[in-house]
Amino acid sequence: MWSGPLHHYLEVPMSTYTPSAMSTSPTPPPSSGMPTAPRRSPAGRLGILLVLPLAPAFIAVLRFILPYYQSTENADVVRDVTAHQGSMNAVIWLGFLASLTLPVAAVLAARPFAVLAPRLTTVAEFLLVPAYLCLSWLVVGDAILLRGVRSSVDTATIGTFFTGLHPVADLAVGIFVVGHVLGTVLLGVAAIRTRAVPLWAAVALTVCQPVHLIALVVLGSPTLDLIGWGLNAVAFGVIAVTIVRTSEA
Helix, strand or coil: CCCCHHHHHHHCCHHHCCHHHHCCCCCCCCCCCCCCCCCCCHHHHHHHHHHHHHHHHHHHHHHHHCCCCCCCCHHHHHHHHHHCHHHHHHHHHHHHHHHHHHHHHHHHHCHHHCCCCHHHHHHHHHHHHHHHHCHHHHHHHHHHHHHHHHCCCCHHHHHHHHHCCCHHHHHHHHHHHHHHHHHHHHHHHHHHHHCCCCHHHHHHHHHHHHHHHHHHHHHCCHHHHHHHHHHHHHHHHHHHHHHHHHHHC
16 A cells, blocks of 8 residues: 555544644654664675685684694694695685684674674674784794795794794783683573574584684694584584675665
8 A cells, every 4th residue: 555645644534733743754664773884885795704704714714724733843834834835825815804804704603793792792892802903923823834934944043933833822812712701602602592593503603613712722633623613613504694784784
């Protein structure tokens, strides 16, 4: 049925008319109380749909192909990189791409939860964003390691550069490890509380980094690490779809 101004006036008692009510514009629908996102351009929507899942996916592949994943001694690390220089080169490129996209993805991922769980989301972001900004320091360490191997530098010297580059590098590693694990868990808890995304995706976001930590520290399993970061990528993908759908509503 046509719902123009005349139809609206016919349904409203005459006692409610005011001069402003006689406007030729239809009365806007009442607000639902929920925040509305601005409509985004197709390029903006595509960027969100790509960046959010790809950022953790870069790390998922990186962790799976990392040549020295199970090595602890410098000599073993150098030996593994020497034997798999192509994989190490791919690791560096993947780390570079991740360092560009993960800080942006972390900021975007908080949007569906920021209104209904502001404190939890804020704490998560204060952990995640600095952590992902520190990722580039780890990439530089890997680049130095590969350069040393390709230049036939002795193992002891390469190990010194790789593990003792500068105190700031050690601090960056600590910020990255603590920040990205705790921050992702808190963001997952915010997702569970707000129900802004499907529950299974919120649970996947909550457990993905503990799975990564168990794979790295306890089991030494690149496959399980791939699964952990893969869960992160899937959860971020669901968040991306949620953001785009909200902006189109």
